[in-house]
Amino acid sequence: MPGPDRFSALAAEGVLGLKPYVPGKPVAELEREYGIRDPIKLASNENPLGPPPASIRAIGAALGDLALYPDGAAFELKNALAKRLAVNPAQITVGNGSNELLSLVAETFLTPVTEAIYSQFAFLVYALSVQATGASARVAPANAAGHAQALGHDLAAMKQLVTPATRLVFIANPNNPTGTWLGAGELRAFIGSLPSHVLVVLDEAYGEYVAGSDWPDTVRWLDEFPNLIVMRTFSKMYALAGLRVGYSVSHPQVAELLNRVRQPFNVNTLAQVAACAALDDAAHVMRSRQLNAQGLVQLGSGLRALGWHVSPSAGNFVLADTGGPALPWYEKLLRAGVIVRPVANYGLPDHLRITVGLPEQNERLLSALRSLMAGKAPKP
Numbered sequence: 360m361p362g363p364d365r366f367s368a369l370a371a372e373g374v375l376g377l378k379p380y381v382p383g384k385p386v387a388e389l390e391r392e393y394g395i396r397d398p399i400k401l402a403s404n405e406n407p408l409g410p411p412p413a414s415i416r417a418i419g420a421a422l423g424d425l426a427l428y429p430d431g432a433a434f435e436l437k438n439a440l441a442k443r444l445a446v447n448p449a450q451i452t453v454g455n456g457s458n459e460l461l462s463l464v465a466e467t468f469l470t471p472v473t474e475a476i477y478s479q480f481a482f483l484v485y486a487l488s489v490q491a492t493g494a495s496a497r498v499a500p501a502n503a504a505g506h507a508q509a510l511g512h513d514l515a516a517m518k519q520l521v522t523p524a525t526r527l528v529f530i531a532n533p534n535n536p537t538g539t540w541l542g543a544g545e546l547r548a549f550i551g552s553l554p555s556h557v558l559v560v561l562d563e564a565y566g567e568y569v570a571g572s573d574w575p576d577t578v579r580w581l582d583e584f585p586n587l588i589v590m591r592t593f594s595k596m597y598a599l600a601g602l603r604v605g606y607s608v609s610h611p612q613v614a615e616l617l618n619r620v621r622q623p624f625n626v627n628t629l630a631q632v633a634a635c636a637a638l639d640d641a642a643h644v645m646r647s648r649q650l651n652a653q654g655l656v657q658l659g660s661g662l663r664a665l666g667w668h669v670s671p672s673a674g675n676f677v678l679a680d681t682g683g684p685a686l687p688w689y690e691k692l693l694r695a696g697v698i699v700r701p702v703a704n705y706g707l708p709d710h711l712r713i714t715v716g717l718p719e720q721n722e723r724l725l726s727a728l729r730s731l732m733a734g735k736a737p738k739p
């Protein structure tokens with residue numbers, strides 16, 4: 360066990376205020392700690408269909424190359440993305456998950472005398488990335504409870520926080536954990552209203568799930584807004600969370616700055632080949648989107664029938680208001696072999712975030728809750 364704290368006084372000030380990110384409970388941990396067999400995990404917004412078959416084949420074919428360092432320039436992946444998105448490869452930066460890119464952008468543009476803006480209830484990694492640099496976080500209050508996008512980003516409130524010291528604004532669209540989203544018109548007007556010393560990080564980790572005509576192709580906005588950084592990931596819709604690969608699309612000069620800060624081999628060989636293959640697997644994307652749309656309805660109506668409030672979500676998860684402390688429900692569900700995500704660390708102690716699973720997994724969650732609410736022991 361550690362003795363008296365000898366090293367905190369030596370650490371960077373920003374680090375002392377950090378609380379480590381708490382991930383969803385891994386399946387193996389639940390099996391170990393609770394002795395539960397065959398639990399299901401609806402806690403980290405992973406794709407229940409598993410990786411695209413084309414990615415698995417590409418990984419198999421690349422196994423013989425593992426003695427060699429990966430391609431540090433990620434030539435094939437950047438070119439495949441550039442072609443797909445109709446941009447120049449020099450605009451693309453790949454990262455060890457988009458999480459790494461969020462940290463890289465913070466490291467590149469923030470110092471202890473600058474500021475970054477994000478919304479209350481926004482994805483927690485923004486707070487962590489900002490704080491580690493020693494920069495000041497300005498947190499905008501979220502939309503109020505009666506709003507159509509309750510708990511979502513209030514762009515007007517975010518705009519009010521801009522000062523001469525602002526360097527970054529983080530926006531998640533859709534946002535995790537709230538599932539809320541912003542329409543094209545308001546988002547575009549907001550970005551256009553920012554002064555040139557402010558960069559906008561537009562995190563579209565769930566963008567591929569959004570259905571509907573109001574979903575903007577924000578990469579097309581880059582010509583007009585050189586201060587925009589669009590971030591996407593292969594972890595969610597593309598089902599490669601375990602490999603860690605994401606990308607940003609930006610002005611080439613922004614990409615060049617990020618390239619100075621990143622590790623030379625930040626994205627491994629298997630991740631690069633699997634991501635390239637995933638881009639070509641349109642059928643997997645279609646199946647995933649369709650399954651998710653059905654699952655959102657199944658979970659939403661099922662949870663509402665049990666008396667929990669569920670607001671509309673544009674992602675592959677729902678945020679359920681449990682009407683009181685959510686932690687006891689989380690723990691009871693764990694014992695029933697269902698892992699969901701408590702979000703008290705987001706300031707939402709009366710909510711659970713639940714990832715859309717396969718139809719039978721969604722039903723297992725609902726049926727466990729039905730039993731618990733009826734005072735019966737759920738079948739594990």
Ligand SMILES: *Cc1c(COP(=O)(O)O)cnc(C)c1O
Pocket residue numbers: 404455456457458459482531534535562564591592593594600603604605
């Ligand atoms: C999951 C998630 C990410 C990061 O995912 P990576 O696996 O690091 O690519 C980024 N933003 C949001 C909002 C997320 O939910």
